[in-house]
Amino acid sequence: MNKNVVVAKPIVTLREAAKVMGEMNMGSLIIMEDDKIAGIVTSTDILKAIGEGKDPDKVTIGEIATKNVITIQADEPLEKAVDIMVKHKIKKLPVLMNEKLVGIITVSDIAIVEPKIVASIASLISLNAGKFAGG
Numbered sequence: 001m002n003k004n005v006v007v008a009k010p011i012v013t014l015r016e017a018a019k020v021m022g023e024m025n026m027g028s029l030i031i032m033e034d035d036k037i038a039g040i041v042t043s044t045d046i047l048k049a050i051g052e053g054k055d056p057d058k059v060t061i062g063e064i065a066t067k068n069v070i071t072i073q074a075d076e077p078l079e080k081a082v083d084i085m086v087k088h089k090i091k092k093l094p095v096l097m098n099e100k101l102v103g104i105i106t107v108s109d110i111a112i113v114e115p116k117i118v119a120s121i122a123s124l125i126s127l128n129a130g131k132f133a134g135g
Contacts, residue, residue, distance in 0.1 A: 001074070001095050001103035007032045010039065010062025014046050014054065017061045021046075028092045030101060031065050037094060037101060039065030071096050072105070081105050 008017060008029045017029055021043055031039035041061040049064045050056055070088050072081050074097040081093055085107065095103040 001105050002109060003103045005030055005094070005101060005104045007101070008041075008061060009033070010060060010065070012061050014049060014056040014059050014061060014064070017041060018043070018046050018056065027106070028104075029061065030069075030094055030104070031061060032101070035100070037069050037071065037096075038062070039067050040069050040092065040094070041065040042092065069094060073097065074102055078105075078110070082110060085110075 006020065006024060006026060006029055008020070008031055010031050010033060012029075021027065021029065027044075028040055028042045030037055031041060039062065041064060045064050045066070046056075046061075049059060054064070070084060070090060071094045072084060074095050085091065085093055085105075091107045093105045094101055095105060
């Protein structure tokens, strides 16, 4: 689990979010309101929105974020986190303790610390073939 989770308010624009994510080399932001998770936005969400013609200086992350964020409790085993991520086809899983955000688990985190589990999550990190190739 990465304890350094960057959070943002839903009023942050796509451009502001992309800038912070790029500077901090991260793929997502947790959106918080009143000390509760209100959503999650990923770099893919931002790219998709811009590709659809949304204005990155006017559209906010709150408008494009996934609202029903799937989470896990801090005392759950890593295997349960992997099961949840595979079941819901997600690459980032916020971690809570007593209803408070304490970290985030990513597919990359798991691949580094538990190489044996990589086979279970391979479908989450595979590339889609089509017009584009590479990674």
